[in-house]
Amino acid sequence: MKLFKHLSLILISFLVVNCKQNTEKKVSEVSVQNEAKTDTKDFKTWAMTPPMGWNSWDCYGPTVREDEVKANADYMAEHLKDFGWEYVVVDIRWFVENTKRHGYNQKDPIYVMDEYGRYLPAQNRFPSATKEDGFKALADYIHNKGLKFGIHIMRGIPKEAVENKLPIKGTDGITADQIYTTENQCKWLKDNYTIVADKPGAQEYYNSIFELYAEWGVDFIKIDDLSAPIYHEKEVELIRNAIDNSGRAIVLSTSPGATPFDAAEHVSEHANMWRMVNDVWDSWDHLDHLFDVSKAWYPYIGGGTWPDCDMIPLGRLSIRGERGDDRMSKLTNDEQYTLMTLFSIFRSPLFFGGDLPSNDEFTLSLLTNKDVLKMHAESIDTQPLFYKENSIAITSKHKDSGDTYLALFNISDEDTLDVEVNLSGLNLNGNITITNLWTGEKLGVFNNTFSQNLKPHASGLYKLETAE
Template sequence: MVVLFLATSFFCVGQAAKDRFKDWAQTPPMGWNSWDCYGPTVQEHEVKANADYMASHLKDYGWDYVVVDIRWFVENTKRHGYNQIDPRYVLDAYGRYMPATNRFPSASDGSGFKALADYVHQKGLKFGIHIMRGIPTEAVKRKLPIKGTDGITADQVYTTENQCKWLKDNYTIVADKPGAQEYYDSIFELYAEWGVDFVKIDDLSAPIYHEDEINLIRKAIDKCGRPIVLSTSPGATPVTAGPHVSEHANMWRMVNDVWDHWRHLDHLIGVSQDWFSYIKPGTWPDCDMIPLGRLSIRGERGDDRMTSLTKDEQYTLMTFFTIFRSPLMFGGDLPSNDDFTLSLLTNKEVLKMHAESSQVRSLYYDEDKTAITSKNENEDWTYLALFNLSDSAPSDVWVNLSDMGMEGPVKISNMWTNEVLGTVKGKFTQNLAPHASGLYKIEKD
């Protein structure tokens, strides 16, 4: 009996340690990411301006991550794509990328993102960065040493196989080579020193799911001594990888980049049908960034604009992202928000659902209509989202309340307007315009 008890105790402790990272994102992370508005060109003053706005207008609603996206380590980046002709990389002596000081002046003297992270933290917010998987091609070319090893250099741990096809900054790391784990350990040691709270890592999930490198990354984060949320990107993450990614990452992309086009949102809603069972505290299927507000100031996709989604489509996007409990990473330039955009980000009832709901499930889905429901067990509320996905005409979208376990009369409220729609029994129907949606709170009458 004593042996059994000790074995069981050991297993419980081991499992708790293994799952510790899930404590870092018990609710879906919410914040701002620089990609949709600045592509690979964001500068320090722009990051600070968005942090200032978040602290003043959004922090009280749960928004708290400020994330610097791709290529912060390249001095001569450009809009509308990437400079892959003559990029000027900034690396330290151990082959680790450092912020380009012509874009991030506070990173001078090798201090990295420490000062910028401190600025964000002083506002009660959290700081994040984007990296590419693998080891820098420049580190390989210069045969730079890997910190924590006895003389192993970058050229001894790489392969050109499965190199990212759309950005050639890094090579693949050969996971079982001596020095591979140490390289990932060294970069996360650096990020912990800077005060990084969130890392989005690209080219991990598609077109190949890089399980070996995800394992290296998970171990490195667990060793670094700082809670760092791990976001894998881009999609589509294969559903067959669901059991693995949900045990190693806090969030993972279901599709490729979502921009301000209806077809992207329509596709996302369809793909999401395979991921409902993975919506759990600590690990979240990710809908991608929210392409609302002012986009592409110096972006990769298109020119400076306010989102091209209609108001109905913007409500549909936010309704889907919130009832699905996706992480919410706003992509537009926050200081450029108009009142309508801000209203989409500060609805207390909608954000309460996003933070507190459980049992998220699809009631039905077809090409033209879908219905999603969830529960708030603390309040004994049921949530319901109805969507008209058709392009052509208004349509009745309905549910049988019995499908949500409701047999008697219930009170239904519109969550975006706080309007009480009345008491309903049996069947609930709404006539919705093309691409429109409705979000409802249901209470026992």
């Protein structure tokens, strides 16, 4: 009897210790899982400098393939990563098997989606994708190069999910046909319907797709048809909630523009970047329009949220794109400098649109100027100095040194101009050393005024320091 009691006590002690160890192990595992999740309380900390990367739209439209994405990621890792470029973004309709160039196949698209009405990558274009893991293999490939992975989606819920009454994950029997409306459906692409934000299941649907994207390893999401012709405030809020609920830092880019300025406060509290204009292509009139539209947005530059000038239409464009045929950018060299100067001093997100492996030396030089990129990442207090009929001056300061940056533009179509700045208007007095940021050339010591002779559509970018 004593022996039995003794053995019982040993057994009980063993079970208690084992239970404690298992509990501690589970707590430890939960702790590790929680540490792996991102603190989503302040999404603005995810993009404290303007995001920089590559997007497939300008060169491949809705037709990009996995091998092309990888080739651009390889180029970025080798040539651009050390300069701050990091996002690789698969643009529109990656879930359609039978896409086409110069527009969209809306006659008989073959969609790929799961049982919950969530789009999946088309395996004929993305061979590493599976129904179970989606883009995870491609995301892993990009992450292993020290880069980040992004995708594009349209707002709303797939028409096919509505027609088939597919269930919404995370709900008790709510189906896609119970949360949609045909009102305000996108006019130029009919894949999705609008989600009615206050319907039960609406938030759960957005939660379900961002849960999926977080599992894949998505770091960046570009969402289309959110801002124009109307600003979809309620869907923006659903998206913000869903990203925060996903447990992963996913930078949010709203597209396209023009985002209405009366939505400035709202969009800057829900998105990391938002488009100011519609698509910018390699045409001077698009750039000229961007100068005009950007005037209103200076107060919203910085703090993890960024007015967006759109993608950079340089290098080799429209290999299978929407606008025109396979070509190198039609902008002149002066116009390309002007575009990069505006995007950089304005601190727009920088997303290159051309095919990176096709870059020539000139195009690469526009993306790898350390002094220009330092200004782009580290400047503050960006503001217009003047907007005249044919000339513009924009200024900012380095956040630590206090050095002044100055961009001058001649936007005239015909006239060469002397674009002059009064240095006292920049609170600069005495002798000022001025350096051309693009070339590194020191232009000399100036006081009172600084003037540059600029050809039509040309520009200059300078750093101004108090002379010793």
